[in-house]
Amino acid sequence: MKRCKKASLLFILLAVVFVPGLTAVDAAESTLITNATLFLPDGTWQANSFVAINGGKIQKTGRMNQLQPGEIYDNRYDLKGKYLYPAFIDPMYKGFMAEYKLVTPKTDKKKKEEELRPEPTDTFVRPPLAKRNFFVTRSAVKRLKMDKDKTRKIMGYGFGFLNIMPGDGIIGGTTTVVSLVSNENAEAVLVPELFMAVALKPNRDHYPVTPAGIAAQLIQLKADCLYHQKIKKLQFYHPSQRETYKPELDILLPYFSGKKRFMISIYDYSRQRMTERLIHDLGIAPVLVGHPDIWRRPVAPENGIILPLDFVPPERSKYATQGEKLLKEAKEKIYPQKLADFLKKHKTISISPPRVNDHKTFFKNISALIKQGASEADIIDAMTINPAKLLGIDRFAGSIEAGKLAAIAVFDKKFNEKDAAVCMMFLENKVFQFKEPEKETGGDR
């Protein structure tokens, strides 16, 4: 009897620990989803559909009447009344990264005084790149730290893939594309190093402290990279030049020569002209991270624009400086309308939450866009196939099609409807079941 009691207590304890709203089941080899409403790659909905999954990939999709009788699957899910979306993709997520620890050397008082009055330095010899917050050698993949709780929260909003973007520095390092299928770093990474993240946000103390200084520095950096490349070729004739080897310039060269791509965060309208100049003068085709005013003058939309979906007008704009009434109108009507028109015009745009983990505002803003005339299909594309193309993972993600990875978000109603929630996520060979959406707090992007 005592043993029985102990066993039942252990069972209850295990149940409390392992079923906190989400259960991950290692699915068997094959799964069949039936009776669901499916979002097709052509932007239409198809009711009474099935999706057959085998080995973590979508084997086939179709209407229920096309399903052959007698096919055997390890698992079957009847999802009548549920909506199946391709798992959403966040093309710029600043998270899942271990913080860098700043090492501050111990200094005695005397040394501190000396530091206050440094020796005159040569104006034309600049400090190393990292000291100016150009972290060229960094990479999100090196700092990656997948987290079970965060993964679950993000998945609870239908996201399956993220492009993790280093958040510090003018050059933050390379971004990394991960799948939320696993909490193990090695399993999660899809593309280890993709874009070189550049933020047009000046430093506080080291050069450059002005936005214009960033442009000047990047232009000088390109010249330095080309010079360095030349010197490397000439080292055979001039052995003394071997000492001048700089690995950072080697890393940057493919980005300046167009073999790889920068990902530039613009931040506001005033920096758009500067971005245009950089694109022209450096001869690059960067992916651009936009801002609420992007509709006024889109810079090179053909290169790919990621739009953090926000309707807050810039601080010093006419909408923000001429009374509460206009500001409210701008947030609720003018900006959603302009951005809805912008999405209609540029169908390759990708959208992203306005701040890291601020998914609630994101979906609220999506509803506002649809209310202002943006098509639902365009919005879904902007969250699925468009970012997939941008990140180069459209071969296996971004839509529910045979041959692609099984990355499917199951909503109880259309995702933009009130109180819509994710009930299940199919990611490769795993099935995640949700009881209710997780609560989360927004942060700064």
Added chain:
Amino acid sequence: MKTIKPFLTVMAVLICTAFLAVHPAAAQDLLLKNGVIYTFDKGVLKGYDLLVQDGKIARIDKKITPPKKIKTINLSGKSVIPGIIDSHNHIGLAGQINEYSETVTPEILMQDQLNPDHPRIYTSLSGGVTMTHTMHGSANPIGGENVTIKLKWGKTPDEMIEKRAWRSLKMALGENPKGRRGTYPETRMGVSDIIENAYLEAVDYREKWRQFKKKKQDTPETDRHKLIPPQKNYRLEAILDTIDGKMVIRCHSYRAEETLDLIRLSKKYGFKIAAFEHIHQAYRIADELKAHNIGISIFIDSWNYKAEASEFTPWGLRLLHEKGVTIALNSDTSEKMRRLYMEAGKMRRYAGMNDLDALKTITLNCAQIMGMADHTGSIEVGKDADLAVFDGHPLSSMSKCLLTVIEGEIYFDRAKDPFVKVK
């Protein structure tokens, strides 16, 4: 229904008014009739008409009959002056205006951070200002490249930037660049040394390229690819632009001795100083300024706000005016910019100027030190139609600007401004 109709009419008028205020009228020809026109070559012309065609001043005459139906404004004796120019300002820049992190930063361009949404652009239009020299700050001895903009509110930065103006580089002497954050330079001598050192480096850089090119010529063609070229340096190339006359200097300075020192360096290295900014002790070196054709861009009666700004007297401007030095007024702050015409009025008292000479200090003289005198700064046939219409004497503190026109387009109209409560 009777009560609704007037309400609807008022609403329609209000909506139209707001629309017009936010969206300036498209480029058009314009006829200003029966005004008091302040010209510098023909004096004050009372009861004259002014015809604008394609953004330029086409004709100034009595009773002009326009060749076709164009927008006509009857001024009924109101004053028409050239659009006011602020020769030194930091308006419309987003973010930090000082690249204070290093002492020599001529490679940075202030036009890169131009913010066309800056609300001060619009408020400055309400004071008749049409053009401004938007500058880098004075935190380092050699700052960045300034930008000249016309205040075309609602237009893109590219449409605002005035490409015909001289390229100008900001330098700074005195208290601002020295002793910042306990680093070199700590003295005015140090500031001078940094500027000279920059020029020495630039000359050396040019020499390296010259030697490389010569060596390349002397080397057999098969071995040329083995030569190591000098490293490209945009910072030094910007300094070389000043030596080659592609860019002029606008230098922040207060004291006479350091100003003379920079004139010495300009002669030694061959760069042109267009104007000294603030220069409180200009009256001490009036002859030198005149001899080197260097203008000054100053406040009229603002001093003693820091140690080096103590030895100033507005009466010194009389001496400078008599010596023939080009005097331009500036606001330096965007708030003061819309009241520059009142500042110019003080020149009558302190500098003993007549109305037209006083007016020149906020128009033609400013255009001169910005390299724009051939295009704007005065009401002359062929020049840009940059105009301001005042309801009274243009230098009186009792007057208000009613209309601001840039290249024929109306950018400010007090009658149509929904935010101006007193009309």
